[in-house]
Amino acid sequence: MAHQLDQAEPRRDPAPDLVSRDFTAPAPNRLWVADATRIPCGQGVFWLAAVRDAFSNRIVGWRCSDRCDTDLILGALEYAAWSRGIREGQVVHHSDRGSNYTSLRFGQRLDDHGILASMGSVGDSYDNALMENFFSTLKTELVYRRSWRTRDEAENALFAYIDGWYNTERIQARLGWCSPDEYEAAWHAHTDNHPAAAAAEPDPAAAR
Numbered sequence: 536m537a538h539q540l541d542q543a544e545p546r547r548d549p550a551p552d553l554v555s556r557d558f559t560a561p562a563p564n565r566l567w568v569a570d571a572t573r574i575p576c577g578q579g580v581f582w583l584a585a586v587r588d589a590f591s592n593r594i595v596g597w598r599c600s601d602r603c604d605t606d607l608i609l610g611a612l613e614y615a616a617w618s619r620g621i622r623e624g625q626v627v628h629h630s631d632r633g634s635n636y637t638s639l640r641f642g643q644r645l646d647d648h649g650i651l652a653s654m655g656s657v658g659d660s661y662d663n664a665l666m667e668n669f670f671s672t673l674k675t676e677l678v679y680r681r682s683w684r685t686r687d688e689a690e691n692a693l694f695a696y697i698d699g700w701y702n703t704e705r706i707q708a709r710l711g712w713c714s715p716d717e718y719e720a721a722w723h724a725h726t727d728n729h730p731a732a733a734a735a736e737p738d739p740a741a742a743r
Contacts, residue, residue, distance in 0.1 A: 544605050544638035550652035554629045558665040560590040562726075563719055564621050567595065567650075569611065569630045570666040571603050572674075574693070577684040583693060584611040586628075587669055588619075591722075592707060593715035594669065594697050595619055599690045605635045609644060616648050623649025631655055631663050673701075 560566040566589040574581045582603040586596040596615025600607040612628070628650045630636040636654065645652050655662025677696045683689040703716045710718040 544635065544640055546634065546637045547639050547642050549632045549637050550642075550654045552629075552655055552662065553627050553651065553653035554655070554662075556661060556664065558589045560588070563588055563590045563593075563722065564619050564626050565590060566627045566629065567615060568663060568666040569608065569628060569636070570663055570670070571608060571611075571633075571635075572670045573603075574599070574678060574689055575682070576686055576689045577682065578686050581686050581689055582607055584608045585666070585669065585697075586611050586615040587666055588715075589665055591715040591718045592665075592669070592710065593702050593719065597693070597697060599686070599693065601686060603635065605638045605640055608635050609641060612641070612644060612648075616650075621648065621650070624651070626650045627653050629653040629655070629663065630666075673697075 554566065554568075558566070558568065567586050568589060569584070569586045571582055571584040574583050580601055582600050584598050584600075584603070584607045585594050587593065588595050595618060596611045596613070598607055598610030598614060600610070626649075628645055630653075632654050635641060642652060673693075673696065677692065681692060683692060702714065704714050706712045706714055713721065
């Protein structure tokens with residue numbers, strides 16, 4: 536997805552593609568995918584940046600703004616890092632090569648959190664298909680059915696959808712007809728009862 540260029544941010548070389556369109560993970564917080572999209576709003580331009588966990592499809596971080604800049608995607612990243620209690624060297628963060636994701640400041644924050652950066656090729660939505668899938672679902676189920684006069688109204692509706700419905704209630708075939716929260720809860724219950732199996736889990740970052 537093409538992003539609004541943030542001219543104030545110096546850029547660094549794009550990260551390698553550590554995913555190769557394999558959007559699967561053996562556990563939570565092993566692979567995150569991220570992107571930003573425009574949300575129609577009567578008050579003007581409005582953007583949503585989100586981070587999705589490939590294991591459960593849960594939206595683990597998101598932020599809204601009237602600008603698609605580095606602050607926006609950093610907000611989504613910090614939300615995800617704060618909410619998930621990640622361990623250094625375990626998480627791969629995959630995005631496109633938009634100017635904000637290749638900004639030096641964003642790359643430094645990934646390094647600070649011990650998150651490995653991964654980026655798909657230029658102009659190929661299939662390289663970030665899992666995130667595009669969420670945006671398509673969001674727009675079909677919410678955005679195209681509603682209109683908002685203000686950004687505050689739009690953000691409140693996104694909060695109700697993401698945190699109040701999608702993560703907690705919306706069942707998915709890929710998850711065995713569980714919601715993302717239910718799927719993760721079942722995984723945690725299983726690993727708590729089988730600690731030896733959890734300890735033997737391979738490191739996905741090392742395998743990619």
